[in-house]
Amino acid sequence: MSTKKSRLLEQSERIHFESTKVALLRKRAETLARCREAQSRTSRQLVFGLDTALELLCIEVPREVEEQLRLRRRAPFPSSASTQCSPSNGWRDEAAEPTPAEDLVILADSRASRRRMRGLRCVQWSHPVETITSCGITCVAPLDTWLMFASYVGLTELVLLGDAMMRRDADMRWLSLDDFDRRMREFERDLEYKGLSAPRGLRNCRRALRLMREGADSPPETQVRLLLESYGLPCPAVNMPVDVTDERGAKQRYYLDLAFPQWRVAVEYDGRHHAEAWENDQRRIKLLGDAQWSLINVTRNDLYEESRREGLVRSVVDRIARRGGKVTPLGMPMSLRQLTDRRRSRARLGDREGQ
Structure with a gap:
């Protein structure tokens, strides 16, 4: 049976x-x-x-x-x-x-x-x-x-x-x-x-x-960073440590996947946690919010659908603008080769200015 x-x-x-x-x-x-x-x-x-x-x-x-x-x-x-x-x-x-x-x-x-x-x-x-x-x-x-x-x-x-x-x-x-x-x-x-x-x-x-950047936790984090940079956004800090104070006054340290500290805007890839971590996740979001951090969650679909990639970039630009920053994204993303050429040109300009 x-x-x-x-x-x-x-x-x-x-x-x-x-x-x-x-x-x-x-x-x-x-x-x-x-x-x-x-x-x-x-x-x-x-x-x-x-x-x-x-x-x-x-x-x-x-x-x-x-x-x-x-x-x-x-x-x-x-x-x-x-x-x-x-x-x-x-x-x-x-x-x-x-x-x-x-x-x-x-x-x-x-x-x-x-x-x-x-x-x-x-x-x-x-x-x-x-x-x-x-x-x-x-x-x-x-x-x-x-x-x-x-x-x-x-x-x-x-x-x-x-x-x-x-x-x-x-x-x-x-x-x-x-x-x-x-x-x-x-x-x-x-x-x-x-x-x-x-x-x-x-x-x-x-x-x-x-x-390349040190300190990433997963390939999707690198992909999100490259996506933002390809649209002309500044390179975010990778897994930046942030210390916050919880309800009892104790210090808690969290790491933000990608952060723009000058505007307290962070972008985090949501794919590493399982259901049992939900409560800890919510507490983390609350404490970071209390510390005036604006968090943007990214999922796998945000990376692999063109319209959602563009939407993610707009979300980051909008959050930065709400914090008094001004970032103008490119109308079309650069290829990574174009991005490296631009970065090399800026480095050469910096060398000339230093001289």
Whole structure:
């Protein structure tokens, strides 16, 4: 005799809530087991790279990065890549045909060292790389992994991935902006010294550095920030700490996803809390409101629907205006490349004025 289930119970069997940290640890354990199995099939030390390295390092892979990789693996490199991705240029893809997205990625430093093994996808990178070995498995270190991703993804994805390596949470943070800038300078000097051409996408790495910010908690926060900046709004502070006083006179510290402190306007992505946190959320909103902060909540749909993106920008501009500020948004958003060019021009102007 079968027992009928309620609709809520049926939903609970399909939906599993998992914190970002727990998800990263689970994914690392799964990937580590697969890497160990692959390593057991060869006596040569394998070096894992790209998204496999990110999973081994417990670095969140933004959804947009995953989608770009999935698209690239469904099709071979374009014919123009034959010159841009030659071994002398630092990058070459072993796969001549589409490979399964779930294949592990391993690194080779030359044509002779490339490996063909079941379940592995080999890419060639002719430049020296920093590696990390943990639990007997070796992978490319975060900075060089980010550099390699420039051959696979666009400017937006590089910014998202860079921010993911500079999380506010100390448990998830690997790097600082200074670390990225220092590695870029070292890499460019190495190219010049050896007379090598730059790998595909290296210019985007330099552009991405002008847009990346330390201290974000999630890729959607970075996307919201880039959206506001693309419409000409000033760059908001990322996860700015705010101290408020509760009903008993005790100090409470909250972090605002994106804040314009000069006007006490904050923009927060609403996607990280579950129902059990509702009461704490409401108390947080109340205390921040008592401290004269104006909060704007953003949802996933606000990011992926054009009319709602424009509506979000108007809301932020309106809240700023109510606080006595004046920000004039652009009629059409800039591309991220245009935004980096504008930022570089302003930096050069500032240098001239300083002189």
